[in-house]
Each structure stands twice: as structure tokens, then as C-alpha cells.
Amino acid sequence: MHAEMDIYHGHCSTGGGRRPGSRRRSRSASHRRSRRHRASRSRSSRRTAGILLWSALSLVTAGYITFLGLTAWRHPTPKRDTPPVAADVGLSAGSRHGEARAIEALVTNIQSLVERHGEAQKALDMASALINDNQLGSAAARLEALLASGMRFNPIRIQLARIYLLQKRFDESARLLMDVLATQPDTDAARLLLARVLLEAHHWKPALTVTKWILAKDPYNSEAHDLAACAYIGMKQPGWAIPHLRKLVTLLRDDPDVSGRLAEAYMMLEEYDEAVAILSDLLQENSRDASLYYRLAVCLLHTGQEQRAAEVLARASERFGRSFVASWIHSREFAAVRDHPLFRKLVEEPAGNNPPRP
Incomplete structure (x- = not known):
């Protein structure tokens, strides 16, 4: 037999069935009262939590609004003066008018520059023709007149410097080329011509300085290597000329004169075995x-x-x-x-x- 406990009233009974003639007490009323009690307590707890949450949010909102109000009171935003619409329109119209005039002036200047450049090119072509006819004086006079008239284009200076070199007016030629390089230092034609002018004037060290300047930018410039070798030979330093000559042999494989110059440099150093090897090869070819x-x-x-x-x-x-x-x-x-x-x-x-x- 198993004991049964009435969990609501504490009565315990033995046996699985009801005794004959006995009556079971109803549990429905007490059960309903217990459920109502528990539900009432749950609703009361939720209501209390909701009230506390809304109170906290209200306090935070009120604090934030108060903060904004104090900030606006302590740091008021300055008012901007709005200019009249008519003044704005006038200013805009004046600005557009000034810009249009500036553009017109720019176009005029560009057209003038193009015309002057065309005149300079014609003068350069004429000077080249005079040089080919060996009329160096006439060619120089034309270009000098252009420079005197204010047409100071660098191509005019470079061409006039070439004429001065042919006339052996080395100082004047060097001055013109220095003027070119003062404004356009990367002009290779001016730098190479300046090095050649200095070599012709037997100014070995300045010429060598210019060739090093060129080779620092373009280590494969054959003309610069040629001029550097000439400068070292002029300074009686063939040992320093040989690396430039060997580089020239590599760059100008079809020029036997370069190999001949290399052989001469070895002869100056009294390295005759090297010279014999080069000259023997050259003799077989020519x-x-x-x-x-x-x-x-x-x-x-x-x-x-x-x-x-x-x-x-x-x-x-x-x-x-x-x-x-x-x-x-x-x-x-x-x-x-x-x-x-x-x-x-x-x-x-x-x-x-x-x-x-x-």
C-alpha cells in the first residue's frame, strides 16, 4: 500500500482506492485561490519594474534637455548677416566680367607668343642656311638682332652659341649657354655644347665638371663620355680617360676610331700589350x-x-x-x-x- 499525501491540506491516506462509504474533499476551490495569489504577485512585480524604468528614462531625458539649454545659454550662436540679394548679384556680375577680361588678355598673350615663336623659328632657319654657306658673320648678326629686340628664346641663344664656337669666341659662347642653363638647367643640348666650348678653350676642369653633370643623369650618353675622355687626355690623365673610352667602344661598336683612341690611351700609359691587342684587331678589319x-x-x-x-x-x-x-x-x-x-x-x-x- 502506498501512502497518498494531500499536498494542499496535509492529509495522508493509504491504499489506492477510496473506502466505501467515505467522501473525498474537493480541492478545486483552494487550488483556484492559490493560482490567483501567485498571478497577483507577478503582475505587481512587473508593474513596479515598468514604473522604475519609465522614471529613469524621464530623468535622463530631462537631464539631457537641461544640458542643451545651458549650453545654448552659455555659448550663443552668432547671427550671420545676410547680404542683400541685389548686392550679391552685382558682385557676381562684376566677378564674371573681370574673369572674362582676364581670359581675353591671356588669349591675346598666347597668340602674341605663338607669332613671336614663329618669327624666331624663321630666323633660326635662315641662320642655319647662312651657317651652311659659311656666312657666320651674317648668321650671328641676325640672331643678335633678335636677342636685342627682346626675343630671348633659348633656341636663339643656343644657335648663336654654336656660331660663336665656330668663330672661336669661346667666352661669349659660354656666357650665352650659362644664361640658358640658368633658366633651363636640364637642357642637354646646352650642357653638351657648353662642355665642348670649354674643351675648345682648353678649360679642362670646367669641361669635365659639365660632363659629370650630364652623366649623372644619363650614364649612357656617348657624347658626354667622349667629351669626358677628351678632358682627361687634355689633363694628361689617360688612366681616367680609359673607362670612358671603353664605355664608348661598347656604345659605338661600329666606330673604329673609338678603339683607336683607346689604344692611344694605353700607349700613353705605356701599357703596350693592351694597345697591341686592340691595334691588331683593327688592322684585320681595315x-x-x-x-x-x-x-x-x-x-x-x-x-x-x-x-x-x-x-x-x-x-x-x-x-x-x-x-x-x-x-x-x-x-x-x-x-x-x-x-x-x-x-x-x-x-x-x-x-x-x-x-x-x-
Whole structure:
């Protein structure tokens, strides 16, 4: 038998069924009272929480509005004076009128500049024609008149500087080019021409400074390397010229004169083996250049190769005639071997027996 507990009234009964003749007490009334009690307490709690939430929001809103009011009272926004509409319209119309006049003036100035540039170009073309006719004085006079009239275009200065260079007026040419570079320092034509003018005037160090300036921007400028090598050779510093000449050989592969200049620089340094290698290659490519025979023979003598030197001179004798080669052997470079049997034979035999090849 299991005991049953009446959870509402605390009565406990044994057995699963109701005794005969007994009556079960109704629980519906007490159950309803308990449910109503619990629901009433829940509604009361929710109502209290809602009241507290709305009170808090009201306080926050009121505080924010108060803050805005105090801020506006302490820092009032200044009023802006609104100009009359008529004045605005007048000012706008005047501004537009002034802008239109400025644009018209700009167009006029541009048209004048274009016309003057056209006149300058015609004058430059005329000067070029006069230069080709070797009328340097007339060409210079035309360009000088343009500069005096206020037409100070840099192309006019550069062309006049070229004429002054041809006339060997080096100082005047350099002055014009310095004027160009003062306003347009990146003008390569002016910088290269200035370096050439300074070289012609034998101002080696200033010329070298200009070439370094050019090469700092354009390390593959062949003309600048050429001028730098000339400056170092002029300063009797062939060792510094050789890197520029070697660069030129790379840049100008089809120009044998550059290799010849490189060989001469090695000869100045008395590095004759280097010169022999270069001159031998050049002679294979161009057997009609008499100077190559001469320089190669000299270098071979300095390296102690008298037999090869004599063979080179014999080949030159066959091509250019013995009298031509005899003049070389009588020069100072061959004084030490002039009495050598190989070279004496080249000198003593009559030139008529070996006519030059056609």
C-alpha cells in the first residue's frame, strides 16, 4: 500500500482506492485561490519594474534637455548677416566680367607668343642656311638682332652659341649657354655644347665638371663620355680617360676610331700589350689605314717583338711603298732599331722595286 499525501491540506491516506462509504474533499476551490495569489504577485512585480524604468528614462531625458539649454545659454550662436540679394548679384556680375577680361588678355598673350615663336623659328632657319654657306658673320648678326629686340628664346641663344664656337669666341659662347642653363638647367643640348666650348678653350676642369653633370643623369650618353675622355687626355690623365673610352667602344661598336683612341690611351700609359691587342684587331678589319701599321709596329718594338714589328712594316711597304715606310723608320720611335738588319733592309732597298698595290 502506498501512502497518498494531500499536498494542499496535509492529509495522508493509504491504499489506492477510496473506502466505501467515505467522501473525498474537493480541492478545486483552494487550488483556484492559490493560482490567483501567485498571478497577483507577478503582475505587481512587473508593474513596479515598468514604473522604475519609465522614471529613469524621464530623468535622463530631462537631464539631457537641461544640458542643451545651458549650453545654448552659455555659448550663443552668432547671427550671420545676410547680404542683400541685389548686392550679391552685382558682385557676381562684376566677378564674371573681370574673369572674362582676364581670359581675353591671356588669349591675346598666347597668340602674341605663338607669332613671336614663329618669327624666331624663321630666323633660326635662315641662320642655319647662312651657317651652311659659311656666312657666320651674317648668321650671328641676325640672331643678335633678335636677342636685342627682346626675343630671348633659348633656341636663339643656343644657335648663336654654336656660331660663336665656330668663330672661336669661346667666352661669349659660354656666357650665352650659362644664361640658358640658368633658366633651363636640364637642357642637354646646352650642357653638351657648353662642355665642348670649354674643351675648345682648353678649360679642362670646367669641361669635365659639365660632363659629370650630364652623366649623372644619363650614364649612357656617348657624347658626354667622349667629351669626358677628351678632358682627361687634355689633363694628361689617360688612366681616367680609359673607362670612358671603353664605355664608348661598347656604345659605338661600329666606330673604329673609338678603339683607336683607346689604344692611344694605353700607349700613353705605356701599357703596350693592351694597345697591341686592340691595334691588331683593327688592322684585320681595315688594312688601308696606314696609321694602324705604324702604331702597331711601335707598340711591338716596346714589347720587345722586333721580328713582328719588321713584318708589320714589310706589309705596309707592300701596300704604301718603301719610301713611305722608310720615313717612319727614320723617325724618333725607330731610332733604337734603325740599324737592325731587318729594318735597314726596308730602308736601303729602292722604293721603285715595290710599287704600291692599287
